Amino acid sequence: MIPVNYKDPRPIYEQIKSGLRRMVAEGELPAGSKLPSVRELAVSLTVNPNTIQRAYRELEAEGLITSAQGKGSFVAEGVKADKAAWQKLFADFDAATQNLLAAGAHPSDLCARILNGGDKHD
Amino acid sequence: MIEVKNLVKRFDDHTALDGLTMTVPDGAIYGLVGANGAGKSTTIKTLVGILKADGGDALIDGKPVFENPEVKARIAYIPDEVWSFPQATMQDMMKFYRSIYPKFDLGRWQKLGEVFALDERRPIRKFSRGMKKQVAFRLALSMRADYLFLDEPVDGLDPMMRRQVWQLILADSADYGTTVLVSSHNLRELEEICDHVGIMQKGKMIAEKRVEGGENLEALFLEELGGVQYDVQNILL
Incomplete structure (x- = not known):
């Protein structure tokens, strides 16, 4: 799970990004695995869906994840846990x-x- | 959409709303912030049709709210101080709400009983402040309202309950496009929940912004109030 800490001075979307990066790096989320939907993650972390969207969008720009219209977001193929x-x-x-x-x-x-x-x- | 144009509300010689203008887009979770006395509660009470404005417009989907049952049927409101009939139990209030609100969802009401697990046969007035808030949430979320007005909604709730309440609000917003207007002096909490924020001061809107996750509202607030002599403690507590 992604830890979100309200006392952490980093913005929440940064915390979500590093949480997902860590899960990929540790092999918890292998290439091609499906990420939780924006709605699902927003409700479970108690943050606005826009915050999740921003984290996903920026990770997509970094090439760590891909999004397919109507299908959701996935860990990009070729991303290797090391x-x-x-x-x-x-x-x-x-x-x-x-x-x-x-x-x-x-x-x-x-x-x-x-x-x-x-x-x-x- | 909620549109407020040049709204004025006076109490005797005190002007609580002094030409307030604001716009809440459909499906927004809009945080209304401001120091005590800025006019947040008066704004909400006028928008839900409890108070009659002395000037200007308070429109929901283009229609005035005051004494307009058609619009009011689509509105749920949780006041800072929750009210119930003197002897009423939660069951009684549920029946009352069900008789008034056409979209009241009994299935939802029963489901929410798992979250808000309180004695249904005890008079509500015997509940603590936090328990009364829970009753209000259970009723409001069962109404299937298109608009949710929340005045300091989580005051008096314990941290676990606060979180559950925010989760229910986020889920309703995501699943049904419910438009939420929430006032709070807890900026940190609003920061995570809201996608729009309006900063009020002395009955006026001094800034309206779309925010996107993790903005520092405290900094935004102080920036907007830059140059104004301000009792910071008053805002942040």
């Missing part, structure tokens, strides 16, 4: 985090850096 690459990224992340913490960085600074997506909390 669990090993996914795990490698996390391993790199863990190593970098360990190094930063050992060097005296504060966990809350690291969290802020993740949420702001950049260089704002040096």
Whole structure:
């Protein structure tokens, strides 16, 4: 399931996009699998259908999903889950985090850096 | 479509609506925001035909609402303070609504009993504020109304119930194209639900916008009020 957190400062459609990206990367949603309908996902996440539409539209522009008129949205053919690459990224992340913490960085600074997506909390 | 043109409403020497103009497209989930006293409740009460405007027009599908049963039959309204007949139980109110609203859907009413699981034989006045709100939602959503007017609808509901109520509203909007006008001072909640937003101040509409998922209404609000001396706490609480 896609986690939506109202306390997360990222817009909801961004959270939905990264939730779907993660599910594809982890192999939970293989190529060609059908995504929930806009209505279904809107009601279950309690967000306006436009928000879901926006997330789907932007993922379509990225090539991760395709939409067929009247049929719904699907994970694009040829999109491959690469669990090993996914795990490698996390391993790199863990190593970098360990190094930063050992060097005296504060966990809350690291969290802020993740949420702001950049260089704002040096 | 809901069209409001230059609406004026005065209470003695206080002007609650001062030339309000707004448009709610069909099928929209429209969030009406503004500080306490901006005129949100007065707007809704005028639109559902409880209050008579002193000037201007409040039209639903091009027709005036006030003392117009044909239009009112298509409207459901949940006030901030829910009212019922003094001795009435939920069953009594259901029978009353059923006798008035032609499209009242008994099957839906029974189904909604699973969500709003309250004692049907207890007088409604003995319910808590949140339970009264639940009764109002069960009635309103059983009417199969084309227009849903909600004044601070989830005040007094616990977080689980809030979520369920929003889900029912979203589903009705998606499945039946119900047009929803909802006032709230909880911007964060409206942000996720609404596709249109109108910002009111002192009885006027100062901005109407189509929003698309995850706009920061708080920022939008403050931007629109830029340069105006404003008690921010008043808006955001």
